[in-house]
Amino acid sequence: MDVQLLTFIIVGASFALYIAIAIWARAGSTQEFYVAGGGVHPIANGMATAADWMSAASFISMAGLISFMGYDGAVYLLGWTGGYVLLALCLAPYLRKFGKFTVPDFIGDRYYSQTARTVAVICAIFVCFTYVAGQMRGVGVVFSRFLEVDIVTGVVIGMAIVFFYTVLGGMKGITYTQVAQYCVLIFAYLVPAVFISILATGHVLPQTGFGASLADGSGVYLLDKLDGLSTQLGFNEYTSGTKGTFDVFCITAALMVGTAGLPHVIVRFFTVPKVRDARKSAGWALLFIAILYTTAPSIAAFARVNMIETINGPTVNEQVATGTPHSEAPSWITSWEKTGLISWDDKNQDGKMFYSGDERNEMHVDRDIIVMANPEIANLPAWVIALVAAGGIAAALSTSAGLLLVISTSVSHDLLKRNLMPNISDKKELFYARLAAGVAIVIAGYFGVNPPGFVAQVVAFAFGLAASSFFPVIILGIFMKRMNDKGAISGMLAGIGFTAAYIIYFKFVNPAANVAENWWFGVSPEGIGAIGMLVNFAVALLVFKMTKEAPQEIQQLVEDIRYPKGAGEATAH
Amino acid sequence: MAFRNEDDKKAYWRENLALMAKLLVIWFVVSFGFGILLVDVLNQIQVFGFKLGFWFAQQGAIYVFVALIFIYMYKMNQLDKRYGVDEE
Numbered sequence: 001m002d003v004q005l006l007t008f009i010i011v012g013a014s015f016a017l018y019i020a021i022a023i024w025a026r027a028g029s030t031q032e033f034y035v036a037g038g039g040v041h042p043i044a045n046g047m048a049t050a051a052d053w054m055s056a057a058s059f060i061s062m063a064g065l066i067s068f069m070g071y072d073g074a075v076y077l078l079g080w081t082g083g084y085v086l087l088a089l090c091l092a093p094y095l096r097k098f099g100k101f102t103v104p105d106f107i108g109d110r111y112y113s114q115t116a117r118t119v120a121v122i123c124a125i126f127v128c129f130t131y132v133a134g135q136m137r138g139v140g141v142v143f144s145r146f147l148e149v150d151i152v153t154g155v156v157i158g159m160a161i162v163f164f165y166t167v168l169g170g171m172k173g174i175t176y177t178q179v180a181q182y183c184v185l186i187f188a189y190l191v192p193a194v195f196i197s198i199l200a201t202g203h204v205l206p207q208t209g210f211g212a213s214l215a216d217g218s219g220v221y222l223l224d225k226l227d228g229l230s231t232q233l234g235f236n237e238y239t240s241g242t243k244g245t246f247d248v249f250c251i252t253a254a255l256m257v258g259t260a261g262l263p264h265v266i267v268r269f270f271t272v273p274k275v276r277d278a279r280k281s282a283g284w285a286l287l288f289i290a291i292l293y294t295t296a297p298s299i300a301a302f303a304r305v306n307m308i309e310t311i312n313g314p315t316v317n318e319q320v321a322t323g324t325p326h327s328e329a330p331s332w333i334t335s336w337e338k339t340g341l342i343s344w345d346d347k348n349q350d351g352k353m354f355y356s357g358d359e360r361n362e363m364h365v366d367r368d369i370i371v372m373a374n375p376e377i378a379n380l381p382a383w384v385i386a387l388v389a390a391g392g393i394a395a396a397l398s399t400s401a402g403l404l405l406v407i408s409t410s411v412s413h414d415l416l417k418r419n420l421m422p423n424i425s426d427k428k429e430l431f432y433a434r435l436a437a438g439v440a441i442v443i444a445g446y447f448g449v450n451p452p453g454f455v456a457q458v459v460a461f462a463f464g465l466a467a468s469s470f471f472p473v474i475i476l477g478i479f480m481k482r483m484n485d486k487g488a489i490s491g492m493l494a495g496i497g498f499t500a501a502y503i504i505y506f507k508f509v510n511p512a513a514n515v516a517e518n519w520w521f522g523v524s525p526e527g528i529g530a531i532g533m534l535v536n537f538a539v540a541l542l543v544f545k546m547t548k549e550a551p552q553e554i555q556q557l558v559e560d561i562r563y564p565k566g567a568g569e570a571t572a573h
Numbered sequence: 574m575a576f577r578n579e580d581d582k583k584a585y586w587r588e589n590l591a592l593m594a595k596l597l598v599i600w601f602v603v604s605f606g607f608g609i610l611l612v613d614v615l616n617q618i619q620v621f622g623f624k625l626g627f628w629f630a631q632q633g634a635i636y637v638f639v640a641l642i643f644i645y646m647y648k649m650n651q652l653d654k655r656y657g658v659d660e661e
Binding site for chain 2: 066071073074077078081082084085086088089090093207210211212213221222223224239240245248249252253256274275276279280282283286287290293294297562563564
């Protein structure tokens with residue numbers, strides 16, 4: 001059977017599974033449908049959280065980015081896992097004890113202010129929009145490949161499916177669907193990695209194969225070979241970076257803090273039954289996430305070696321290969337050429353492809369295709385290729401559906417119903433929710449077609465915005481009893497305003513100026529959220545000094561959330 | 574409040590903060606310390622095929638993160654028991 005047919009079968013089967021589980025779970029629990037964590041084993045809850053969290057950026061884009069960035073790719077690995085430590089230690093137990101469902105609710109109540117709530121809602125919508133834009137690109141990459149259409153058509157098909165999936169509704173609330181999605185995506189991620197690791201080094205675990213010597217008889221370590229190849233071809237050494245240390249520091253910090261401030265992640269910890277479970281839930285979630293995150297750098301390294309050797313030809317006796325004739329190119333190159341994500345420009349007219357980091361280079365390879373193309377590059381069976389497509393779609397769907405729900409409820413419920421039009425009817429509210437989801441998908445689709453960066457980079461902006469808006473005010477709200485409304489509001493506005501302005505200037509207004517020399521302190525737009533967070537803290541504390549401290553009853557409320565006993569059920573809002 | 578007295582309550586919060594601070598120091602050292610600031614120094618040391626700094630940045634720190642959360646969970650449950658504020 002050919003790859004395309006197999007892909008249809010496996011993707012179709014996975015969809016059938018999700019829908020079947022959705023129907024079964026719906027029948028099983030009627031009333032407490034939306035309190036996802038109640039009665040669910042912490043391990044299952046951890047898997048669901050992991051599926052919710054790992055998006056198209058983690059699944060499709062990250063290993064590819066690392067593959068091209070080498071050491072610098074660590075910003076994503078550290079950033080998107082380390083944030084869970086902050087979340088588990090500093091936020092989750094207290095937010096659970098507080099017992100509200102959304103982040104704007106916490107901020108609105110803790111800071112006893114409608115304005116604070118509105119600012120938080122706007123920040124949440126802004127963050128989620130940016131995040132969804134990154135997902136659409138990822139979905140587009142998957143569909144363009146397996147339907148063999150160009151990326152624009154791929155994004156449009158993805159938009160339609162995500163819209164349908166979200167409007168079908170409720171998917172997000174069903175923990176067991178996400179457990180299934182986690183299983184599909186982690187299986188799809190590990191199978192090719194294990195295969196490739198065994199083929200190249202004889203190690204079953206990609207995590208150790210990554211640091212092992214090659215099985216081709218040379219006894220050379222994989223990473224040493226990669227460093228050698230990279231230098232010969234005019235790239236930077238794989239195991240050392242090109243970004244400035246301070247920039248790497250800031251990007252990592254922005255991603256970590258952003259993880260702890262993302263509205264749709266925090267929400268997961270409101271729905272577990274007890275404070276103790278909130279602590280446990282974060283641990284299991286990170287464990288399941290870590291399985292993928294420790295495999296990704298290994299996939300990146302193997303894929304890099306395989307890709308270079310396929311395009312340039314195998315290295316013999318440490319001589320640089322001269323290229324593979326395009327007429328003999330393997331089928332993955334020709335299929336990806338159809339999507340426009342790989343292109344070849346025969347500069348020296350020798351009919352051979354050549355890939356390098358200098359003027360000899362004749363290839364353009366889009367970073368987002370590496371994970372999808374990886375099994376083909378390594379000549380794995382067709383069903384593995386199909387499996388990876390199903391995994392990518394599972395990752396993108398579970399996350400974007402969740403985000404779209406956050407956007408539509410924020411607009412219709414938090415913003416319209418609780419702020420602008422309190423007398424709105426339920427029917428109208430639902431209409432606005434759907435409208436918001438539709439508008440969100442169209443805007444996200446636009447950015448999917450004209451991405452301001454690679455999937456993982458676009459997503460990184462969402463984290464910067466979350467880091468600079470929510471994290472400081474939530475931390476101050478828990479650990480500083482006297483913090484007041486005015487401090488929090490001005491902190492959020494200053495933080496997100498500063499960060500958004502910096503990103504928009506360098507990415508949209510004046511992209512030509514987006515080079516290290518023009519960056520403040522050498523911090524790139526991806527890392528500016530870390531500085532934005534400091535701005536937020538500083539402004540909040542300064543304004544606090546000049547205004548009245550929080551009233552006594554609020555201070556008592558904060559005192560209460562610090563101790564676990566008596567944590568009640570999460571109350572509906 | 575389920576605490577025996579105000580002093581217990583204060584002590585509980587102090588111990589909670591102390592544990593948090595300890596674990597966050599480890600968190601910072603393995604990721605920002607070993608993986609970023611000291612990466613070049615640690616890269617002088619090679620363990621199997623890995624340069625040590627590179628390994629911390631792309632593998633090691635993540636394992637430590639997972640361990641930290643489980644340690645926190647375990648220690649906090651103990652603390653809750655000791656002060657009689659655990660949720661059966």
